[in-house]
Amino acid sequence: MIGAGGCGGPRALSPVLSTSAEAHLTIGVTFDQPGLGQRLPDGSVRGFDVDVAKYVAQELRVPADGITWKQVLLADRESAITRGEVQLVVASYSITEERQQHVSFAGPYYTAGQDLLVRESEKTINGPSDLGDRRLCTVQGTTSSERVRQHHAATVRLVEYARFDMCVNALLAMQVDAVTTDDLILAGYAAKNPELLRLVGRRFSEERYGIGLRKGDDEGRQRVDEALAKMIASGAWAAALKRNFPDSEFLPAPAPHVGEN
Structure with missing residues (x-):
C-alpha cells in the first residue's frame, strides 16, 4: 500500500494516479524519432518509447485507447510537465541533476550513449576526435548539445535545430558532416536509411533514460518504477527493444536497474 504524505497540510494528489x-x-x-517515437501517416504512434509508455499505462489500468499522445519537442519536455500539459514524458529523456531540479524521474528504463551518425560514404569520421573543424548537428535543449558545448566547442562547428529529423535531412543534403545524440536515436535513423547513413558505433557518454513526471510526485514515480521493473522481468522490455530495433548490427544495452536515479 502506498503510504500517506508527510505532515504539514493536505497532500496534493498524484497527477499520474x-x-x-x-x-x-x-x-x-x-x-x-524512428524506432523510439514516430507518428505514422494514419495518425498512430509507434516505437520503443511508445511501447514502454503503453506498458506503464496498462499497469496503471489505462488501456491503449485511453492514452492521448502529445508531441513534445526535446527542449520543451520539462515545461510540458510543469505546465500540466502531460502527466508523463517518455521521450529519450536523459536523467540529469539539472532536470531533477524541475521534474521527477521514474526509471531508468534504458541506458544509451552519445554517438555519431555520418553518411555511409564518409570514412574519415570514426569518433569525436575525428571531427576537427567539421559541421556537427544536434538538437537544442539536449544533453548532447550541452556536452558538445562543454567538451568540443573549440574544435567543431555546432549546428542546432529543433528536431533530429532536421539534422538528418541536413546530413543527407551534405549541409552538415555528422549528427550527434544518443546511439539509440541514431540507430533508428540509420536503419531507416541503411544505404545512405551509418552509425559510427563509438559511445562517448552514458545517458540513462527516465520517465518524467511532476516534481515531488513520489507516489506516481513509485508506481511507474514498479511497472518498468515488471516490464523488464516479464520479457516484454526485451521484446519491445527487438521489435523496434531489429538490425542485428546494432547491439542495444542490457536492461538497467530500475530505481537507480
Whole structure:
C-alpha cells in the first residue's frame, strides 16, 4: 500500500494516479524519432518509447485507447510537465541533476550513449576526435548539445535545430558532416536509411533514460518504477527493444536497474 504524505497540510494528489484512476493519461512522446517515437501517416504512434509508455499505462489500468499522445519537442519536455500539459514524458529523456531540479524521474528504463551518425560514404569520421573543424548537428535543449558545448566547442562547428529529423535531412543534403545524440536515436535513423547513413558505433557518454513526471510526485514515480521493473522481468522490455530495433548490427544495452536515479 502506498503510504500517506508527510505532515504539514493536505497532500496534493498524484497527477499520474488521479488521471489513471479515470482510465486516461496524456503522455508526451516524440513524433520524429524512428524506432523510439514516430507518428505514422494514419495518425498512430509507434516505437520503443511508445511501447514502454503503453506498458506503464496498462499497469496503471489505462488501456491503449485511453492514452492521448502529445508531441513534445526535446527542449520543451520539462515545461510540458510543469505546465500540466502531460502527466508523463517518455521521450529519450536523459536523467540529469539539472532536470531533477524541475521534474521527477521514474526509471531508468534504458541506458544509451552519445554517438555519431555520418553518411555511409564518409570514412574519415570514426569518433569525436575525428571531427576537427567539421559541421556537427544536434538538437537544442539536449544533453548532447550541452556536452558538445562543454567538451568540443573549440574544435567543431555546432549546428542546432529543433528536431533530429532536421539534422538528418541536413546530413543527407551534405549541409552538415555528422549528427550527434544518443546511439539509440541514431540507430533508428540509420536503419531507416541503411544505404545512405551509418552509425559510427563509438559511445562517448552514458545517458540513462527516465520517465518524467511532476516534481515531488513520489507516489506516481513509485508506481511507474514498479511497472518498468515488471516490464523488464516479464520479457516484454526485451521484446519491445527487438521489435523496434531489429538490425542485428546494432547491439542495444542490457536492461538497467530500475530505481537507480
